[in-house]
Amino acid sequence: MSVTLYPRPPLAVMAATVLAGVLLHPPGAWAQAKDAFPNGCVDCHTSTSKAGDTRLSTHLKEWMNAIPPALLEKTKASVTDPSKIKGKHPAVPKAAAATPQSCMTTCHRRGSTMAPPFATLMHAVHLTGSGNQFVSQFQGQCTHCHKMDPKSGAWRIPSGAEK
Ligand code: HEC
Numbered sequence: 001m002s003v004t005l006y007p008r009p010p011l012a013v014m015a016a017t018v019l020a021g022v023l024l025h026p027p028g029a030w031a032q033a034k035d036a037f038p039n040g041c042v043d044c045h046t047s048t049s050k051a052g053d054t055r056l057s058t059h060l061k062e063w064m065n066a067i068p069p070a071l072l073e074k075t076k077a078s079v080t081d082p083s084k085i086k087g088k089h090p091a092v093p094k095a096a097a098a099t100p101q102s103c104m105t106t107c108h109r110r111g112s113t114m115a116p117p118f119a120t121l122m123h124a125v126h127l128t129g130s131g132n133q134f135v136s137q138f139q140g141q142c143t144h145c146h147k148m149d150p151k152s153g154a155w156r157i158p159s160g161a162e163k
C-alpha cells in the first residue's frame with residue numbers, strides 16, 4: 001500500500017501560488033514604507049495622540065510642578081551626578097517652537113553636566129522599563145527619531161514646531 005504524505009498540488013495551484021508571490025512582492029518591496037513621523041518628536045507627541053495630549057510643552061507644565069517618579073528615576077540614571085537633579089523642570093520660553101533642537105542646543109546637549117544629555121535620556125525614556133509603550137506600540141524603532149539621508153548616508157534628528 002502506498003501512502004502519499006505530501007501529495008503534489010495540481011500544477012495550476014502551484015503556478016497561482018508563484019504568481020501571487022510575485023505580485024505581492026514586486027521588485028520595490030524592499031523600499032521603506034512611508035515614514036509616519038518625518039519630523040520625529042513633534043509628529044508623535046501631539047495634542048491628539050492615542051494617549052491624549054502628549055505634547056512636550058504640555059508635559060513641561062506638569063514637570064514645572066513635579067517630574068513623575070518613573071521619569072525622575074530615568075533622569076537620575078542618565079546623568080553623571082544625580083544629586084544635581086532636583087525633581088522639577090525650569091520654565092522654558094517658546095518651548096513649542098523647535099523640538100528637540102531648542103532642548104539640545106541649550107541644556108540637554110552632548111556631554112552636558114547641567115541637565116541630562118538627550119542621547120542618554122531619550123534612549124532611557126523610550127527604550128527601557130517594563131511595559132514601555134514606545135517599545136510595545138512603536139516597536140522601539142530607532143528611525144522614528146533618527147532619519148537617514150539616503151543619498152549621503154548621514155543621520156540626523158529632525159526638529160520642528162509642535163502641532
Ligand atoms: C513614534 C512616537 C514617538 C516619538 C517619535 C517620540 N516619542 Fe517620546 N514618547 C513616546 C511614547 C509612546 C512615550 C511613553 C513611553 C513609556 O511608556 O514610558 C514617550 C515618552 C516621552 C517622554 C517621557 C514622558 C513622561 O511623562 O514620562 C519624553 C520626555 C519624550 N517622550 C520626549 C521625546 C522627544 C524629545 C522626542 C524626539 C527626540 C520623542 N519623545 C520622540 C512616543 C514617541
Ligand code: HEC
Nearest residue numbers: 104109110118119120122123126140141142144145146157
Ligand atoms: C525617542 C527618540 C530616539 C529614539 C527612539 C532613538 N534615539 Fe538615538 N538619539 C536620540 C537623541 C535625541 C540623540 C542625541 C542627539 C544629539 O545629542 O545630537 C540620540 C543619539 C544617538 C546616538 C549618538 C551617540 C550618543 O550617545 O551621543 C546614537 C549612536 C543613537 N542615538 C543610536 C540609536 C539607536 C541604535 C536607536 C534604536 C535602538 C536609537 N538611537 C533610538 C533620540 C532617539
